[in-house]
Amino acid sequence: MLTRTPTVPRPVRNPVRVALVLVIGMIMATLDGTIVNVAINRLSAEFGAGLGTIQWVATGYALALGAVVPASAWLVGRVGAKRLYLMAITAFALGSVLAGLAWNVESLIAFRLLQGASGGLLMPVAMTILLRAAGPERLGQLMSTLGLAILVGPLLGPVIGGYLIDEVSWRWMFLINLPLGALVLVLASRVVPDDAPEPPKSLDVVGLLLMSPGLALVIYGVTAAGESAGFGSPAVLVPLLAGAGLIAAFVLRSLSTPVPLLDLRVLGNRTTGISATLLALFATGYFGSMLLLPLYFQVVRGESALLAGALAIPFALASGTTMQVAGRLIDRIPPGRYLPVSIAVALTGFVLFVVQLDADAPYWALGLTMLLMGAGGGGTMMPVITTATRPLSREQQPAGSTVLNMISTTAMAIGTAVSSVTLGALLPVTGGLQALHGLDPAQRAEFAPALAEAFQRTYVIAPVMIALALIPALLLPRRLADT
Template structure:
């Protein structure tokens, strides 16, 4: 706890910012650890429940669907109930869902309780990020975002190893019970340290918008996930839900542009910096997380490694991402956002290309890890710096809507990337009978992930050339401007 608090204090001298970051970092560590632990537990859970892999996969899919469905509510909930109350509710849902999941007696109840976890997890990041953005001024924004990236370092490094050990040495139930002490600490600290909710918005919830966006996101994610699992997005069970989701999201966009009080403020896309950040944070996670699906599968199916061994080989990437993120996000306060983020994309493309180009059945592991180190250095220069840049020019009243919208972008990108890589890999690996052929199938699939990373460079070129001097809540002639000023056009 002292280590986290000490790191938080380096983000700035504001006591409110330090307290907020302490709470949000602890809550985010819990959520990120849970996702990384459960990802390595799918096969052991299938064995424990005697269920087919396609059924047990809903332990992850159910969580993701709930996550996508509840994220759009975050901005309204913060306005209606206050950020602190909303965050406390999210922590309670996540911790309570974890406890219930640990007591599950069959697959159906486990999936149900994972949905409860997802409802809490979907609120944690946008609400936590909005509270941090509100507490940070323009001089502390980059450093605050760097501290907010600490869970991204801790989760991927420790999650797979911790999850493998808990399953092998204790029981699968402990992969959920491990969340309880962290959740209790986060709840106590949130209740004591977060500033009180002073005012509330009185605007009514945009129910038609919510009924289009939340089901639309859930159907789109479901269709993509189903297509990825079956290796074919054109099957009716995958294509029809995905198309229905796209139509509902399109309807939400039309309503968002015409409604007096929309669920999310789509007018924010009139600001070039925010729009470019949104596009970057959709394309880049699609390539990055899509490739992260492939790597453990390559190690386990082509190199015959265990889940724990493949998790250990992922540590260099996670360390590189964390270290690079800390440096780049702290420097974004003084450096050019465009140069930093575009350079990160170029380095990421180079690292993943090096990994894919030398992929084979007997490639030395040190060479693969070296390529992942290069990629990780680039990844750390992109995601949190892009988030900090996209939200820096937002007016205080627009922060909840903006942070929620960016989280939706990342979720859509991740779901799309994972589904696309699954489909492409399934089509390439069909008929592969030996390790060399399987390695070639993975190699071909990696080039698609490289392409997605490279495409993220196009909107990133529209980010500001110079550092953005306008901070959240910066003084000006209009304390609540409807559209950020023109220096965001870079």
């Protein structure tokens, strides 16, 4: 029986075209990661769901996004990069259509999980395709092109989502992915170079079955604790303890099995371990706060979804722009000197934002602080990942990147859940967010100061977590020779 010997793909003649097509596909995923934040208020009213429930539309997506990343390399070898990319785009478009047709909040959350699972494959598979298509002399330029998705998605997502929610229907913020997905399928099938599957490698199925349910149970327990105002009930303790047990078992397996789902042993490197701790703390505060901003503008200030999305543009613009520069700076400045400064910028912005957050804060002042918040975030995320992977050997770097991606997406999910639960507990009305939808403008104006205070107190979580991230940042190498 003849077996196919895998061939090493050669660089293509025009890798820029490949990169641009991949960017369009990744923009779909980043759009859906941000577009929902501006819709939380409308979805709560549409389905009569509290904040603790409706936040799973965002949290579930983030969890699924990260859960599939560890299996992406195995799937690429099993299916082939191009075929897997086309399958992921198809599944993402299908999940989007189903989400747009959702009939209750449970079905919407389920279809968002499908979206997240397929969207989580797009970034690692796109990077694999680009690595194979580009020669080493053009890799840096093309990787920067992929970074456009990180800039464009958060910039346009809230605005497009706000327009569709106000002028068309919330369903179209998902259905819009159908024509986008069809476009990407046509372009990718023509432009992305063909490749052959490789001999199958082992997949740690047990690790996969321990990790994802464990994280979901922990976050469910935190959400249930917020809704019941305590950790003493079995409905809270059982999922928390079960989730913690599954995660502990996953960690033990990762440290003992020869081919783990996530090779946590890379965290044994001092710089990598410190950077991972920094990333977890910073991402929990930074990404966890993103759910709050459009809600503040809609719930406290009474703005439309479109205007709430537009008011967040300074945040996204500063983050995406700074991200393009920060990658170069971290190659020239030691992380122990650079990262404390970028974190301090973010911390300053968040503190100033929290201090002035009330029912009448001028939008221009909030916008200026959002510039600092976004610049600090964009200047921190990619450099800390670069710092974490730089000291690893060539063989360890793929595992290191996967671990860091998991930490980032998990922190995003946990931060979102904690922020939503905290805000739900602090809202000054019986019935939480869904009760506010029945208030007339006069009643809403009466509640505005108390609502603003609830948002202000919830926002404190972000600067606290970011301030804690300064501690590991100060322990990073302060000379380039030591990185």
